[in-house]
Amino acid sequence: MPNLPIPRYISHLHGTKPGPRVVVFGGTHGDETTGVEVIRTILQSLGLDSDVPSGSHKFSFVNGDLFLGIGNPEAVAKDTRSLSGIRDLNRCFHEQFFSDPKEMELSDQKRAAELKDILASVNYFFDLHSVSTDRTVPFIGLTTFTKEHARVCKFFPVSYILNVHSILGRDVGIDDRNFEQAPTTCSWVNRHGGTGLAYEMGFQKDFSSTPRALQIILHVLKEIGSIDDGFIQKIGVTIDPSITKKTEQHVFRLIFCERNKFKNFQYSDDRYTESWLPVKNGELVGTYADGEEVRTASDGLLVFQAGKQTLGINPSIFYLAVPEYE
Numbered sequence: 001m002p003n004l005p006i007p008r009y010i011s012h013l014h015g016t017k018p019g020p021r022v023v024v025f026g027g028t029h030g031d032e033t034t035g036v037e038v039i040r041t042i043l044q045s046l047g048l049d050s051d052v053p054s055g056s057h058k059f060s061f062v063n064g065d066l067f068l069g070i071g072n073p074e075a076v077a078k079d080t081r082s083l084s085g086i087r088d089l090n091r092c093f094h095e096q097f098f099s100d101p102k103e104m105e106l107s108d109q110k111r112a113a114e115l116k117d118i119l120a121s122v123n124y125f126f127d128l129h130s131v132s133t134d135r136t137v138p139f140i141g142l143t144t145f146t147k148e149h150a151r152v153c154k155f156f157p158v159s160y161i162l163n164v165h166s167i168l169g170r171d172v173g174i175d176d177r178n179f180e181q182a183p184t185t186c187s188w189v190n191r192h193g194g195t196g197l198a199y200e201m202g203f204q205k206d207f208s209s210t211p212r213a214l215q216i217i218l219h220v221l222k223e224i225g226s227i228d229d230g231f232i233q234k235i236g237v238t239i240d241p242s243i244t245k246k247t248e249q250h251v252f253r254l255i256f257c258e259r260n261k262f263k264n265f266q267y268s269d270d271r272y273t274e275s276w277l278p279v280k281n282g283e284l285v286g287t288y289a290d291g292e293e294v295r296t297a298s299d300g301l302l303v304f305q306a307g308k309q310t311l312g313i314n315p316s317i318f319y320l321a322v323p324e325y326e
């Protein structure tokens with residue numbers, strides 16, 4: 001087991017029995033604080049500092065090593081997606097950035113450097129995210145879909161699994177010839193032998209999503225052998241039966257990103273803010289103030305739409321997904 005220093009804002013829970021090495025983060029995107037709430041609830045229930053998670057703590061109901069914490073604490077404090085406004089933490093995990101002193105000056109990149117070794121050392125990583133549109137259901141985002149990803153996804157009661165491949169790397173200028181080079185936390189974990197995925201909990205301002213997400217994370221941690229029932233009892237939650245029963249799952253692939261030209265975009269209809277909305281090629285999603293139309297470039301499903309409140313800052317308007325296996 002690698003003996004690595006624990007990064008800031010991370011608590012290490014270690015067990016008395018062997019088990020997997022697992023990391024769970026909330027707040028990789030600083031304005032997605034519902035995930036932070038899940039982490040804080042767990043730490044609080046264990047009697048640990050939930051504002052500044054830290055230290056190494058032994059629990060008999062933990063197996064192996066479980067690291068819980070806040071991805072980008074300074075961005076969380078400011079309630080912004082990233083600190084720099086240039087590249088958020090979930091676009092920093094690439095050798096191209098870590099090896100460039102100029103890139104390393106970015107505050108978000110510095111945080112990535114603090115986290116990269118621990119993420120490279122884990123068996124499992126779960127990144128708790130949420131989206132900016134209030135018309136969504138929870139889903140899983142990942143950058144590769146191995147057998148182990150498929151196995152772990154089954155523990156989540158979600159219908160939609162979205163393989164983002166390298167598309168998100170294009171946001172920050174990374175060559176997409178190698179699809180496993182996305183600069184995300186999860187991709188970094190995958191590239192170093194772990195199994196990483198993002199759980200998109202729902203709308204970023206909808207804190208009513210946190211009790212269920214908490215139950216789901218506890219259920220998943222138990223299924224992968226990271227925690228025992230005693231842990232769940234200590235947190236004081238009962239897992240809803242709808243979480244443990246198998247959900248039919250569909251895997252989609254991200255194929256296209258509509259960039260935001262920041263010219264006061266307006267949706268042509270509210271329904272275009274609905275995640276997983278099936279669309280046909282050429283549908284008018286909306287119009288910029290200067291009259292330029294934004295239409296879908298192919299058939300597919302709309303995902304990761306900019307919520308109306310984020311249209312002024314979100315670098316993308318929407319993404320298009322298609323079924324992975326057609």
Ligand SMILES: [Zn+2]
Nearest residue numbers: 029032129130
């Ligand atoms: Zn996010």
